[in-house]
Amino acid sequence: MKPDLGMIRLKQPDSIQIKGIREGLLITLGEGDWHDIFASLMEKITEKEKFFQGAKLAMDVGNRILHAADLGTLRDRLADKNIILWAILSNSPVTELTAQDLGLATRISVPKPERIIKSIESSIPGEDAIFLRKTIRSGFKVVSNGHIIIFGDVNPGGEIIAGGSVIVWGRCQGVVQAGVDGDQNATVCALDLNPTQLRIAGIIAISPKRKGKPQPEVAKIIAGQVVAETWNPKSR
Amino acid sequence: MNAKVVTISSGKGGVGKTTTSANLAVALAQENQKVVCIDGDIGLRNLDVILGLENRIVYDLVDVVEGRCRIRQAMIRDKRLPELFLIPAAQTRDKSAVSPSDMIRLCEELKDEMDWIIIDSPAGIERGFRNALAPADLVLVVTNPEVSSVRDADRIIGLVEAEEKGPAQLILNRVNPALTKRGDMLSTDDVLELLAIKLIGVIPEDESVIVASNRGQPVSFANNSKAGQAFHNTAKRMLGEEVPFMDIEANNGFINKLAKMMKFRGD
Structure with a gap:
């Protein structure tokens, strides 16, 4: 034809x-x-x-x-x-x-020939996350099925809802939900973790009154409870 | 002339938006600026009362928008300061009588003959706030150093950002150093840390503000009160002058006396 x-x-x-x-x-x-x-x-x-x-x-x-x-x-x-x-x-x-x-x-x-010979996979695929470089103010909400990274503060009245983990490089004072689909391994980290309410995989925690200087903290589920620990490079 | 449109907002009611609008307008007019204030609070107008111009209203904002009069006819000239005008709100209508595009058109028309257009926004985040926000070049957020008004200010700042009218600037009103010292009130730093925007004015709590408002003679007219002085400083900062923030704590006036009294009572 x-x-x-x-x-x-x-x-x-x-x-x-x-x-x-x-x-x-x-x-x-x-x-x-x-x-x-x-x-x-x-x-x-x-x-x-x-x-x-x-x-x-x-x-x-x-x-x-x-x-x-x-x-x-x-x-x-x-x-x-x-x-x-x-x-x-x-x-x-x-x-x-x-x-x-x-x-x-x-x-x-x-492809260059030498690359073919040494084909060790050195790039790590990683998981989906969204990144925001701003302050999450009262009345605003960030929602994602993946992880959420905020470079800024989460103010009281602001909400973060993630299928995975949440990282706040700043003060976290709003409501944070991690692992909303039931991921018990989700964590919430912040330079100053002082949320109004924190939920990981449906388990609710309320921040205790702060004493002393804020420190970076990591919250996760340990034995069925949300526990926030001071971030310690040695215990990783 | 190409006027700058400044919207005074707060979210929460009763924090001093109208008082701030009136006083900044007076202070700017005293700096030889041509100023027009627009009362955005249709149905609950106040700015005319605070400015003492209530008895001179013939036409209002809604009359202009609906074509019953020309802008000029609705502008009330303040006899004390010939460079100061007020466009009052209608008292018998509601916020839906005006649209954001009406406000933009109105401000465009005024811009050529004014230096400043000051819009007093109503409380809330609904239509009235949207109307006041639409023509703004700059939004000044008024807040008191207490948790709920700061929370609402935060919301407003976010909305202003979302409308790409940001960054807003902050006026901290009714600061009571005695309460702050005792840790019973948020400090200026606490508020700034949370809201993270530029501070343009700190107004001390001052009972002469209330007296002045009731008389229809904003404190900024006279230069003998702390609050009046603070409003003048804020106006100067709006004009681009570098004015240090006054030390509200170092004063032997009535605030300290009041503080002592309160402390006494507190014990």
Whole structure:
């Protein structure tokens, strides 16, 4: 089947995305019939011929299964426009294999060989948290399914509600709920932990009257009770 | 001229918004500034009483907004200070008679001929407050050194921030050094620590404020009271002058006497 370029087709502006990458241009093709997309791609290229002149192109074709004929035509037609197709990215193994057979790359960044040998994973994934650099004043509420980090004070009347833990780098005087979905391992830490009310996994605690200077504290559940302890680097 | 619109707010009622509005207006006018006060408390107007202009009201804010008169006709000129004007609130209507965009339009119209537009916001965080906040260039939050008014001030500061009218500045009103000394009242530092905004005025508790308000002659007219002096200092700070905060504790006036009396009674 040859692409029918004679027909006027509806333009699908979102189905073709072009962006610049270090290796040249990356074109991402959206859903849709291959021939339609191919036709509108060529149309786009013809429109901006100067822009594409001599470009090095990588193309993400998504889940499409493309055979040697499709990719070959694509490459040749692009070559006619003086565009070099060097990579095809696809989630389909068939398409990847076909591309490799045609001598096209199937990844954008070429990993350095030594990295492959020493492949010890050194980056730690971490968990979702939100970070706010402001004072949470009376009547305002911060809610998140993950952890919440406040760089500022939580004033009386302010509320923090987290699925995970809460860290307040400042004075914490509002209402704080950690582990609202029942996470008993959630903790609440603050430089000055003096909340109106503190709840971890539904267990409620009220701060005792403060004596002396404020110190960084960590509150957690120990034996079914919320306990606040002075932060001690040695006991970690 | 391009007037600065200053909204005086507090959240809680009775902390001294109207008194502060009246006194700052008088103090600014005495610094040769052209000042217009707008009473935002439609239905519960007070500013006219405190300024002693009640008997001269013909038209009010709602008349202007609803097109029954021109702005000029609603502006009452204070005979004591020819640079001071008041636009009173309507007493027979409620807050919904005016919208935030009405207030913005009104202030735009006044801006060219004034130095300062002072809006006395009503208590609460509803329509009246929204109206007063909408045209503001600067919000002055009035609070007393006690827990509930500080809590409400905190809420107001947050709302002002959320409306991108912040940061608000703080006026601490009715400071009683004797009570603070005994630890029975929040200190200026306690309040500032919590609210974390710029302090622009500290007004001592002074019974001459009440006397003056009842007479319709705000304390700022005369320069012989502590509170009047404090309002003048605040006005100067609004004009960009560096004025040190007066030492309220070092005074042998009636406050100390009062303090002694109270202490005596307390024992």
